[in-house]
Amino acid sequence: MASVVRAYGTSQDPDAYASVVVDAILPNLLPYTIGTPGCLGFAEWNGRAMTDNAPEVMFSFATNTPFTLGITKESVTSNPSRTFPYVPAAS
Template sequence: MDLGDWDPAEAANLFAGTNVSAIVLEVPDDVFEVSTIGFWGVTTPTDAGGRRQINRCAHPLINTIFHPDDSDLASDYNTTQPGQDRESYGPRVRELVTAAVAAMGTAADPADYARQVSEAIFPDVLRYEIGTRANFGSANRNGRALQQCAPEVMFAL
């Protein structure tokens, strides 16, 4: 991917003018019989075609950041399971991150940085260690507190 003509001053806010809502589920720690849980959500509307998965998310913005102009790949991503992520989407993410990091000169080894990003976000399951403080940061993610700005973290990666 050639980013030579990219101008950060011409970047656009994809979320401008939209209304973003959230569903929050709070579950007591003692309900779980394990020390770490992983979760992700799906959208499965019911219509004339029946119930089917049309969207999924755990880490925010993965599809938006890595598949914005490729509707077929974005649609495929939304209908697959997280267990397929590393094999199916890891190569593309590594390629895009390597190109961006190399163009910006933000890491000594762009390919290794891209590998680390891919391993951090795939499979796209948000993990949380029961009984600990939630934190969604660039260095580590342990669940996500409501007040944390997750989009900034994802764009920083």
């Protein structure tokens, strides 16, 4: 990770930046405060909505540079159901 950030030139201390990223993503648990809206953004993590582009956020965070996959919540053709496992009904 430090090597990628160093190559992009987006941090004065790529090793320290990589350490911050590792501390944030390991262990592999996404924090969530029960009863609040999910948010997986660049400034805040609190769970995530089912239509959030999690890979884009993680790639951007890990590389310390904007990373766009071109997938938006509008790319989802069927809304997730409101109950687990959140898979929309077949049409």
